[in-house]
Amino acid sequence: MKIxxxxxxxxxxTSISKAIAEHFEAQWFPEHAREYLLNRDGKYEFHHIEQIALNQDMIRQAEEKRGMKIYDTENTVLYIWSTFKYQKCAESVKSLMENQRFSHYFLCSPEGIPWEEDPLRENPNQREELFDLYLAELKRQKVDFTILEGDFEARKEKAIEIIEEISLSQGGFCV
Structure with a gap:
């Protein structure tokens, strides 16, 4: 199962994906963009988004083990980031997004979550606009997803409930 x-x-x-991975004792995959950008002092250009996507895909494929896997972000993030900031997206990023396969997506709403200042973050006043782009894109992709809203505990409870339902319908937590 890949969530x-x-x-x-x-x-x-990040907070919710880590908590869910710990709850289910699942393999957790951090956001690759953060590490990549920290190594570049936060500086990047259009072509770096493609490199992040390719690196992320390669690292994750190499490290995946059997059992449940929890991912802090995926290629929809890179697609929306690129199109929002540069009004274009590399074909390889689009292809990686179109071909990724997850059992379920959790779309995290910014509502109820205060903006946390971070030198790698860029859009404190556009989170709702970006959320709407994510919602439209997940609908376009026709993937199974649940919107997580409310405080951390409400989000965690909802995610656990959904994952347990998916697990039961698939006969357990195996891949």
């Missing part, structure tokens, strides 16, 4: 968390900046993706 991913997506959504705008500072909407709780």
């Amino acid at each position: 991913t968390f997506t959504g705008p900046e500072s909407s709780g993706k």
Whole structure:
């Protein structure tokens, strides 16, 4: 089973994905963009988004193990980031997004989550606009997703409930 968390900046993706991975004792995959940008002192250009996507895909494929996997972000994040900031997206990023397969997506709403200042974050006043882009894109992709809203505990309870339902319908937590 592969579960991913997506959504705008500072909407709780990392915190909730870590908590869910710990709850289910699942393999957790951090957001690759953060490490990449920290190594570049936060500086990047259009072509770096493609490099982040390719690196992320390669690292995750190499490290995946059997069992449940929890991902802090996926390629929809890179697609929306690129199109929002540069009004274009590399074909490889689009292809990676179109071909990724997850059992379920959790779309993290910024509502109820205060903006956390971070030198790598760029859009404190556009989180709702970005959320709407994520929502439209997930609908366009026709993937299974749940919107997570409310405080951290409400989000965690909802995610656990959904994952348990999916697990039961699939006969357990195996891949």
